[in-house]
Amino acid sequence: MLEHRHAKLVALFTFLMLVIGGTVNVKGASLACTEPTLFCRGELFPEMKGGVLYEHGHRLWGMGLGFLQIILTALLVIRRRDMRRLAWGTFAMVCVQGTLGALTVAFKLPWYVSTAHLLFGMVYFATLLWIVYLTRPAIGPLPEEQHRHRARLEALGSGRRWIELALGVLFVQLALGALVRHFEATLACIGMPECTVDGRWWTPFIEQRLHMIHRGFGIVTALVTLVAAVQVWRRAASWPALRALAVAAPVVAAAQVALGIFTVLTLRQDIVAVGHFAGAMLLWSAWIGAFIVTGSGRRSMVGAVAGEEKRRGFAGAVP
Numbered sequence: 001m002l003e004h005r006h007a008k009l010v011a012l013f014t015f016l017m018l019v020i021g022g023t024v025n026v027k028g029a030s031l032a033c034t035e036p037t038l039f040c041r042g043e044l045f046p047e048m049k050g051g052v053l054y055e056h057g058h059r060l061w062g063m064g065l066g067f068l069q070i071i072l073t074a075l076l077v078i079r080r081r082d083m084r085r086l087a088w089g090t091f092a093m094v095c096v097q098g099t100l101g102a103l104t105v106a107f108k109l110p111w112y113v114s115t116a117h118l119l120f121g122m123v124y125f126a127t128l129l130w131i132v133y134l135t136r137p138a139i140g141p142l143p144e145e146q147h148r149h150r151a152r153l154e155a156l157g158s159g160r161r162w163i164e165l166a167l168g169v170l171f172v173q174l175a176l177g178a179l180v181r182h183f184e185a186t187l188a189c190i191g192m193p194e195c196t197v198d199g200r201w202w203t204p205f206i207e208q209r210l211h212m213i214h215r216g217f218g219i220v221t222a223l224v225t226l227v228a229a230v231q232v233w234r235r236a237a238s239w240p241a242l243r244a245l246a247v248a249a250p251v252v253a254a255a256q257v258a259l260g261i262f263t264v265l266t267l268r269q270d271i272v273a274v275g276h277f278a279g280a281m282l283l284w285s286a287w288i289g290a291f292i293v294t295g296s297g298r299r300s301m302v303g304a305v306a307g308e309e310k311r312r313g314f315a316g317a318v319p
């Protein structure tokens with residue numbers, strides 16, 4: 001239970017870490033601290049004002065996250081031997097994420113490093129959600145839980161494929177968003193819905209093309225989300241948690257498209273741009289959540305179920 005609570009804390013901390021990371025660029029603070037280390041302008045705790053507040057605040061938050069991850073690794077290694085690989089895996093991931101952040105600064109924001117930094121952060125967050133799921137307390141006796149899970153998966157059928165499709169499309173859209181931001185294409189198109197104010201949709205300029213691809217694929221992402229959510233919802237009558245996620249996903253996707261439009265219309269007002277990033281995180285959380293709960297179940301459950309079924313002479317399905 002302790003490791004479950006702590007995993008939730010680390011996941012929440014990571015969600016906020018990514019959103020705080022999103023403010024760094026919006027505030028134009030990406031290179032406010034020039035050292036690719038934990039120091040900023042020669043100090044661990046410099047005066048937190050201007051760009052330093054955002055850039056170094058992001059680093060300090062990252063240090064806190066690293067510390068929390070070490071505790072999570074220790075808890076899992078000591079208390080959950082079946083999850084040792086995940087414990088060390090997430091520890092390695094947080095180190096890689098920190099290194100990518102440092103490389104972003106060291107090489108003055110190359111597009112592939114800063115995009116990888118964002119996407120890897122999303123993957124790390126998804127892995128933490130998986131740990132949260134795996135460590136959650138059992139709702140009832142394990143065999144019953146496993147049988148109910150199997151019955152639900154059977155009813156879901158191809159719904160799982162729809163979840164995978166929605167996740168794949170969303171991942172591409174996240175990468176496109178990161179590229180728009182990186183190539184400073186945010187205000188390359190200020191017409192709406194056309195790119196230019198004189199009504200052109202497509203121009204020879206790469207930034208404007210990138211911006212329009214992100215807009216267009218944003219609509220595709222929202223539509224795929226809607227169709228996938230309907231397909232999942234229809235097949236999840238006995239699965240309230242999955243149904244809740246299937247309702248949340250299209251609502252967040254619609255808000256996300258609206259925030260994208262307002263990012264342009266308000267000429268990238270800080271709060272709107274950060275909201276657009278937080279919306280992307282929420283949509284990612286919804287689909288990752290759906291992907292995790294429709295997996296094969298708790299790994300620890302499978303072995304325990306076999307043992308318990310044998311001991312109790314368990315037979316037959318459970319409603």
Ligand code: HEM
Nearest residue numbers: 022174177178181186215218221256257260261273277280
């Ligand atoms: C489901 C749909 C969408 C998703 C998941 C999404 C996701 C993202 C992400 C992850 C970023 C990077 C933000 C950052 O790194 O700070 C971004 C940037 C951006 N998106 Fe979207 N987006 C979507 C739809 C749209 C739409 C429809 C528009 C415009 C009509 C739009 C306009 C923008 C703009 C202008 C930026 C740059 C923001 C900045 O520089 O701060 N997005 N998007």
